[in-house]
Amino acid sequence: MGKDALGDIGFGYRPRAVYASDPARSRGRLFDEPESPTRTPFQRDRDRIIHSTAFRRLKHKTQVFVAHEGDHYRTRLTHSIEVAQIARALARALRGDEDLAEAIALVHDFGHTPFGHTGEDALNEKMAAWGGFDHNAQSLRVVTRLERRYAEFDGLNLTWETLEGLVKHNGPLTDASGKGFKGPVPQAIRDYSELHDLELDRFAGIEAQCAAIADDIAYNTHDIDDGLRAGFLTLDMLREVGLPGSILNGVRAKYPQLDDVRTGHELMRRQITLMVEDVITSTAANIERLKPDSSDAVRTAGETLVTFSAGMATAEKELKAFLYKHLYRHPEVMRVRADAERIVRELFDVYFADPRAMPDGWREGLDRAEDRIKARSVADFLAGMTDTYALKEHRRLFDHTPDLS
Numbered sequence: 001m002g003k004d005a006l007g008d009i010g011f012g013y014r015p016r017a018v019y020a021s022d023p024a025r026s027r028g029r030l031f032d033e034p035e036s037p038t039r040t041p042f043q044r045d046r047d048r049i050i051h052s053t054a055f056r057r058l059k060h061k062t063q064v065f066v067a068h069e070g071d072h073y074r075t076r077l078t079h080s081i082e083v084a085q086i087a088r089a090l091a092r093a094l095r096g097d098e099d100l101a102e103a104i105a106l107v108h109d110f111g112h113t114p115f116g117h118t119g120e121d122a123l124n125e126k127m128a129a130w131g132g133f134d135h136n137a138q139s140l141r142v143v144t145r146l147e148r149r150y151a152e153f154d155g156l157n158l159t160w161e162t163l164e165g166l167v168k169h170n171g172p173l174t175d176a177s178g179k180g181f182k183g184p185v186p187q188a189i190r191d192y193s194e195l196h197d198l199e200l201d202r203f204a205g206i207e208a209q210c211a212a213i214a215d216d217i218a219y220n221t222h223d224i225d226d227g228l229r230a231g232f233l234t235l236d237m238l239r240e241v242g243l244p245g246s247i248l249n250g251v252r253a254k255y256p257q258l259d260d261v262r263t264g265h266e267l268m269r270r271q272i273t274l275m276v277e278d279v280i281t282s283t284a285a286n287i288e289r290l291k292p293d294s295s296d297a298v299r300t301a302g303e304t305l306v307t308f309s310a311g312m313a314t315a316e317k318e319l320k321a322f323l324y325k326h327l328y329r330h331p332e333v334m335r336v337r338a339d340a341e342r343i344v345r346e347l348f349d350v351y352f353a354d355p356r357a358m359p360d361g362w363r364e365g366l367d368r369a370e371d372r373i374k375a376r377s378v379a380d381f382l383a384g385m386t387d388t389y390a391l392k393e394h395r396r397l398f399d400h401t402p403d404l405s
Contacts (some may be wrong), residue, residue, distance in 0.1 A: 010346050017095035019292040021205045027160035030196045032143075032273045033151045045162045046103040051158060052149070054110045054142050055080075060386035061109075062116040062340075063219075064226055064327065073226050076109050076116075082222060083108070086214035086276060090306065091207050093280045094287075101207040103158075104165035106215055111138025113383045114390040115340035122344035126352075137186035138383050139166055143193055146380060159267040164198050165208030169215075171304060173200040202299040209298075209306035217275045220319055221268050227327045229265050233258055238267070241322045243315040245404045247271055280313040337401030344382065350397050357397065 013252055016022060023040035036044050042405065049055055058077035074082075084105035091101035112135050113119030124133040140163065144155040157384065158166075167173070173185050180202070185200060203209070227233035238244040244267055251258070251266045258266070286305045292298045298305060308316055350357050352375060355366035362381045366374045387391070387404075394401045 015095075016097060019206060019287065019295055019298050020094075020096040021100050021161050021207055023097060023100070025333045029157045029159055033157065040099060041159045042097055042162065044099040044102055045156075045158045046099055046106065048156045048158065049103055049107045049143075052110075052143075052147050054147060054384070055106065057384065057386050058109065058112075061112055061114060062118075062224055062387055064116065072229060074222050076112055079218060079222065080106050080109055082218040083211065083214045086217050086272065087207075087211040089276060090210040090214060090279060090283075094206060094257065094283055094306070096205075096207045096210060100161055100165070100205070101210045101214075102277040103162050104169060104208050104211040107139065107158075107162070107166055108169060108215065109135070109139070109213060110142045111135040111140070111383060112386045113138075113344065114387045115337075115344065118337045118340045119344045119383075119390075120224045122341040123348065123379055123382060125376060126345060126348045130375045131184075131187050133379055133383070134186045135383075136167060136170075137188040138380075140192055141188045142384075143381065146384070160198070161195060161205060161207075163192070163196070164206050165211060167198055168200065168202075168204040169208040170203055171204075177200050185332060200297065203301060203304065204297050204299065206298050206305060209304055213279055213306050213308070216316065217272060219281075220275070220316060221271050221321070223323055223327060224271075225264065225268050225399050227323070232327055232330045232332070235263060235267075237326065241319055243274070243312075243319050244271060247274070259306070275308070275312065275316070278307060278309050282307050282309040282312070336404050339404055342402060343390055346398065347382060347390065347393060348378055349379065 016399075021042070023042045026041045029041075035041070039047065055077070058080060059075055061076040063074040063076055063079045084102045087101040087105040088098045091098045113123055113133075120133060120135050127133040142155075143158055143163070143166070147155050150157065167189055172181065173189065174180050189198070189200070192198070193231075224233060224238065228235070235248060238246050247267050247270045248263070251263055251270070255263070255266070283306045286303075286307060290297075290301055290305065292301060303355070307313070355363040355374060355378070357363075358366075358378070358381055364378065367376055369377070382390075391401060391404070
């Protein structure tokens with residue numbers, strides 16, 4: 001059934017700004033597929049991401065607090081949903097493609113290991129001799145190789161625009177000569193880009209930029225919420241920090257009898273609103289100044305268009321420093337982090353020494369494989385684990401497993 005047979009349905013080809021990514025002009029997929037009669041290519045990407053195994057695993061992967069420490073702490077899944085909501089709001093206001101912004105937001109953390117950045121650091125250390133480990137590169141491996149759901153190809157066969165946004169949402173990876181800005185570009189990214197050039201020296205489209213700054217807004221806000229819930233942060237501590245402090249003063253002036261829990265929620269929603277509205281105003285000014293007349297003009301602008309204002313950028317930097325000192329480096333968080341690192345390191349050592357310790361589908365052929373191939377396969381297996389599965393595997397293989405609660 002083609003589009004004509006379906007009549008005048010509305011399924012995503014709505015008016016956009018000239019600088020937005022247009023699904024009707026997508027650069028396509030690595031493997032050609034017939035177009036859907038009911039969904040744009042970017043909507044189809046979003047749906048494939050949501051139905052993937054990697055997406056479901058995010059529900060048991062750490063954001064800040066290990067998932068089993070409490071039912072109400074954010075996980076990678078709830079974080080990704082919050083990022084997607086903010087990214088859609090920004091893309092809508094800026095007349096970008098909401099579905100593409102949402103897809104990039106939902107997929108951006110697919111490559112994260114169990115136990116958050118702690119697991120990534122441990123795995124990067126173990127993989128140092130074979131190119132290290134990078135969660136953005138791992139996200140690309142997941143959606144181009146490791147997900148195996150389709151008869152005709154490995155991965156999810158996402159559009160060029162979604163993959164570009166996944167890889168470059170934080171900006172270009174190389175200069176014009178191909179030299180990496182932060183050292184060598186991970187091999188997985190280089191390998192895929194040779195097949196389907198992701199233009200690593202250019203900025204990503206405006207939708208990817210919306211997803212990137214939405215990530216900052218989400219975790220700068222919900223990590224406060226989780227910190228308050230854990231008792232590592234207090235409202236009085238937050239009063240000393242510019243952005244949340246000014247909001248708290250306003251909430252308490254208007255609602256002097258409000259309990260601390262509701263006061264905290266008022267802080268969260270007002271902070272998100274302030275940051276989102278600041279980005280919209282700042283980005284609109286950037287667009288007016290640069291006047292991009294196509295999505296490629298956004299990519300070649302030489303700067304990020306979707307930004308905070310100078311004042312909000314300073315306030316956000318102060319807030320990040322506060323969270324790093326009082327939450328991410330809290331002694332209890334650091335205790336759990338040390339134990340989590342040990343679990344990841346020990347699992348890697350066991351699997352690398354004897355790949356038969358891994359399940360069927362992972363260990364085949366690794367006894368005779370080169371070390372670099374064996375190490376990357378072990379990293380793929382480990383990175384895909386949830387917190388709960390990593391703990392289960394450690395208990396199976398070792399006499400004593402640290403208590404992360």
